[in-house]
Amino acid sequence: MNTRLLLVGCGKMGSAMLEGWLARGLQASNVFIVEQSETAEKLEAQYGINGVPDIDHIREDFIPQVVLFAVKPQVLPDLIDAYKPLVRAETVFLSVAAGKTIDFFTSHLGEHARIVRAMPNTPAAVSRGMTVMCPTENVSIAQRDMCQTLLEAVGMVSWIEDESLMDAVTGLSGSGPAYIFHLVEAMAQAGVAAGLPADQAMTLARQTVVGAGFLLDASEETAATLRENVTSPGGTTAAALNVLMDPKTGLPDLMTRAVAAARDRSKELAG
Numbered sequence: 001m002n003t004r005l006l007l008v009g010c011g012k013m014g015s016a017m018l019e020g021w022l023a024r025g026l027q028a029s030n031v032f033i034v035e036q037s038e039t040a041e042k043l044e045a046q047y048g049i050n051g052v053p054d055i056d057h058i059r060e061d062f063i064p065q066v067v068l069f070a071v072k073p074q075v076l077p078d079l080i081d082a083y084k085p086l087v088r089a090e091t092v093f094l095s096v097a098a099g100k101t102i103d104f105f106t107s108h109l110g111e112h113a114r115i116v117r118a119m120p121n122t123p124a125a126v127s128r129g130m131t132v133m134c135p136t137e138n139v140s141i142a143q144r145d146m147c148q149t150l151l152e153a154v155g156m157v158s159w160i161e162d163e164s165l166m167d168a169v170t171g172l173s174g175s176g177p178a179y180i181f182h183l184v185e186a187m188a189q190a191g192v193a194a195g196l197p198a199d200q201a202m203t204l205a206r207q208t209v210v211g212a213g214f215l216l217d218a219s220e221e222t223a224a225t226l227r228e229n230v231t232s233p234g235g236t237t238a239a240a241l242n243v244l245m246d247p248k249t250g251l252p253d254l255m256t257r258a259v260a261a262a263r264d265r266s267k268e269l270a271g
């Protein structure tokens, strides 16, 4: 992977992707990262990339193929205009900022800017990410392929044409890893309530989720079949699932409300 990449913001999501890319052979010398001075220096020492405190410090002859915005949506309006001089046909602007619409980018960068709105997730750090991308019409096939290659290096990629669905994507797979980590916390807590010592309950909860994830990945069965495989008629799992699958108070209703809340927040962040 020799993509010339300018990464703007390298916090939790930016570094998750960067770690995945460097592990997959992305050439560190082809990467510039704009970050606060201290972080930029640390990243430079850690990964051998070029860390700079602002766009004015980028080497003049460095023409990025991809400018990736991985800063908080709330700070984008303050910094986006500084990137307008980078608009050219060979550069695609890839944003992972929740809620920030293609309209937002074209209103600041101009309608010639080639933009891909993306929503990845943090398992990208271990090459198990899920990224959904939505391009503007002027993004060439070669640029789509380049974005595909980049994000596929850190997990699975899917494209959508209807941008309005990006908020739902954010609510499901973008924020989704947090739901699973919270499930581990809740299971561990439930284990303690059922009488187990706290550290052992956490080990059991964690390994159960890891094991179930691996099984889901390795198996060709549906999630429903895998669930049924654990569930003996009249047994212990059935007793638990009666609680979890209750139509009024169970997990489906709770999850529907959680994903909708994330989707709605994503819509709010557009402004």
Ligand SMILES: NC(=O)C1=CN([C@@H]2O[C@H](COP(=O)(O)OP(=O)(O)OC[C@H]3O[C@@H](n4cnc5c(N)ncnc54)[C@H](O)[C@@H]3O)[C@@H](O)[C@H]2O)C=CC1
Pocket: 008, 009, 010, 011, 012, 013, 014, 034, 035, 036, 039, 069, 070, 071, 072, 073, 075, 079, 096, 097, 098, 119, 120, 121, 122, 174, 175
């Ligand atoms: N954390 C996650 O699971 C996911 C986050 N995202 C999106 O990724 C973006 C970043 O989120 P996180 O990494 O979680 O936040 P974060 O706060 O960990 O990282 C943001 C980084 O941007 C840097 N930054 C702030 N102002 C800057 C500037 N003017 N120039 C360059 N860098 C600057 C900060 O120093 C920080 O390191 C957000 O837009 C979020 O919506 C998308 C998918 C998943």
Ligand SMILES: O=C(O)[C@@H]1CCC=N1
Pocket: 098, 170, 174, 175
């Ligand atoms: O919580 C957030 O806003 C970001 C977007 C998706 C995951 N984290």
